[in-house]
Amino acid sequence: MRLGAAGAASVLACGADLKSSFCLTRGGEAFVSQYIGDQDERKNQRFYAETLAKMKDFLGVKPGIVAHDLHPDHYSSAFARSLPGVKVPVQHHVAHVLSVAAEHGITEPFIGAALDGTGYGPDGAIWGCEFFVIQSNTWRRAAHLKYSALPGGDAAARETWRPALARLMAALGPGWRKEAGRLFNGIDGKTLRIVEQMILRGVNSPRTSSMGRLFDAVSFIAGLGGEATYEGQGPMELESLCARPARAGYRFDITKENGVYIIDPARAVLGALRERGPGRARAVSEKFHAGAASMVRNTVAALSAETGIKTALLSGGVFQNRTLLSLSLSALSAGGFKAFANTRVPANDGGIALGQAWYALKGFKQAE
Template sequence: MARALARSTVSPIRRLRLRVRGAVQGVGFRPFAYRLARNMGFSGFVLNDSAGVLIEIEGPDADRFPDVVRNEAPPLARIDSIDVLELAPSAREGFEILESLSGRSATRIGADAATCAECRRELTDPSSRFFGYPFVNCTHCGPRFTITRALPYDRRQTSMASFPMCAACAADYTDPENRRFHAEPVACPDCGPGLSHPITEVAAKIAEGGIVALKGIGGFHLLCDARNDAAIDLLRLRKTRDHKPFAVMVRDIDAARELARLSEAEEVLLGSAASPIVLVEPRACELSNLIAPGLARIGVMVAYAPLHNLLFDALAERRHHPPALVATSANPGGEPLVADNADAERRLAAIADLIVTHDRDVAIRADDSVMQVICGAPSFIRRARGFVPEPIDLGIDGPSVIATGADLKNTICVTRGREAFLSQHVGGLDNAQAIRFQREALSHLCSILDVKPEFAACDLHPDFHSVRIAQGLNLPVVPVQHHLAHVAAVAAEHQLSGLVLGLALDGHGFGTDGTSWGGEMLALDGHHWNRTGSLTSLPLQGGDRAAREPWRMGVAALQAAGYIDLAPRLWPGHSGVAQLTAMFERGMQPPWTSSLGRLFDAAAAIAGVRLVQSYEGQAAMEFEAQVRNPVELEGGFAIRDGRLDFRPLILHLAQRNLGAPAAADLFHGTLIAGLADWAKDGARSLGARRIALGGGCMVNRVLATGLIQALRERGLDPYLPRLAPANDGGIALGQAAYARQVIMNEYVSMEEDRTCA
């Protein structure tokens, strides 16, 4: 009786096929599945194919396997779904890794990942064959996106194809118990890429005050000692970058703690596999004041490639201990990041004292990502290395759309099924190199996704390069208004269906009426939208010059407030102010703009913070840096017929010499209160509750933090971009998401017409 009972409790043999989708190639998923299946006593196989990873297991208790796969997946894996199909038992013996299958891709590769702890240990272990090797990697770290030309993710499809493995690396690659099992970029000093110059020479050049162009994972950095004023000043001169902040690289998290006051969320970001640049509050330290002049925070990143770790070691051996290195994108002013060796010799020779290359090609260049923490959560300023090509889930399937973004901070977006893939940061499309890079990024993204878009989406602006690129794709084009795209991007990433009220706050966007918008309240519901309000407009004298010369917006704001006579007193002896004032007094009628970005410029100029700016957003960023404790000016704004008017605030700042900190406190505090009340009124009139916050002004942490809190206090639900930048770097996502709504609505309408017929 006991024997019969024991036999009845034995689990039956079952055979399951698992289709695993997500970022599951190039992250050690096959060896993980191999070891897991063998340890659990299953027979079967695992392979990569165009849809992701396919696993078959056979044995008792097979139904436990999918949960273990999901819960114990490799650290770099991102599982979107596991579909399970039961098959008839086959009596297969053993478990093996089979050859990859090609076909139309429905999977994706992972993003580049910072060097893992085990590889860092080997890097400094004299007994390891990877000792001092600047390209050490494994399945848990190293390049992925930037070396991959096509899927499936196999060595032959990457820029490692030209480096045949030596016997030792091949043994690691084929050993299921080794963490380099099927690690496609695996290499060692005997068979892998090499540097053009020894690390000791790089360290020597930096120690003597030189500038080094160093090829890394996604392209070249320009490096110098972050304590050396003369070196940084020379770098600014050669790069024609007068004031724009530089990022700094530190050895590890401990070094970052010494330089900056880090929150827990900031530490997590800095130490993540993505290893982005994070904006943090600096401590009093040895860093040069020339790194981020006029700003309250600095951009810090932790060394994320083996050659960075080796460089810090070499500097220490020379007894040269910089707390940080300036590490900025290697490009002449305004051009894309340099990634090619020959291109570096040609374009960087006038900037760097030493150019250090290596012979592993960068298949697709990618800048460092830039992030900050707002309300305790990460927020993008620039999305690139470490995050691309991770998709954004749109929640529903739809047609494949390619969106070409904006002309500033350009990115492109490609949708596939329910996923949106935002490209790495391209930059401003104001030169031929940048336009070529955009085409390169477009082609590469479509290639690795194996997708052929059916439609294109673009901005409304008739003169944008990005619009002409979309029109040249030979696809049906859906134009999307700039600020609508900002709001649609937030709604898309948060999967907000139904009515959403959006505040789109930025510098400039072409409106449907042909004027310049930039401080907009929009109602969005699927493919329906309308402009329900805006900031009171200001004269935009000089067009683009007004964006470069904030004093012009200061004079214009005084003209709009009816107090143009204050201008000469605020800026005595300024010939341009006198001329512009006289022109206004003679009845000049320039175009007008509702831009919040231009209002920031006006206030910064009136407060004496910045009259002329050398990079986009400089005046607003320096004004934000002056904030200590935002306070509201009573009566500082008015709301009439959907228009939000800050002229009383501007007049108050102009009539009183408050000093920059007090003016910044008053401006930011009143701005937050005015925008929150405006949103409350708009939401009440529409019966809405959800508020999407987009546009470049939402990169201002003081404004974003204060506005989120103020909206919540008024009973509203604010949503800030988290998976894409709030600035124009997220425009392509909104264009693609809104275009899909339009296309799907037209399809439904056509189907309804056929039904009625």
């Protein structure tokens, strides 16, 4: 696909560590590699390097610009630093929304919504539900999901009761056991107490604004199990129950703090908790999906009221949930917005490289 002027410099965009792909540009055209796999496996690292060498030779390019993820410890970032050329680090979720801009050739100002699992933030937190104002080749983080603890880091993606505990403790306070303790009867008592203390003391519990982990939490609260046996199990099971989204969903509160909108899911989490019961998982799913789509629309509307921007771009792994994507696009369209999503590259990390390439070609910077 075409990304820029014919005389544009050649860029290598190294993509992400998970669901890895890369992107090469030549004369303003983008060439995205096939799916390569996760970069925590040596065989995938070798295949990545071999495929890149073959594609560079086939296209006859020697990239002078190398774009990569902002995370300093990712394999893809280290690989990028080992190469010649000007290095351009790109925030993970900015790359997500820019992949949509690249696909659709959008150069006008837009509001980008990235609903995702995890990505490194410049503040050291794990980002994952981000709204950006992007204009004049600059990006600004304008709204995000309220931070929550992620006890155990990566373990919280496998054991969905962990993010559920963190969100419930935040919503209910010190007396959380009185109203929510019964949810954790199947969890070893000692383990539960240890994780509770991890959250309270901030031990191995990084801050996160991840929408993926919020979906995990709600899937556990709905009664869909506390441990995933494959990636995204809880959220996918939750989506499968959403036959007819509710007309009135759970509420997300949006307030402005220090110039940034903070999206608090506490009422949505408590709504799911109080809805929970035999045969009620479907109702939880329908109301949560409706509430999440309304949150997307309401956040974009708040930013539009400040900026006058009427174009919205949606990306990130959570938008592989076709129910949520459809509801969000419909809500934005009904609100008078031009809304776009990925159609040619994946909304997940497989599309990151295209967004990185667009960032480098257009010379994007974080707004001061």
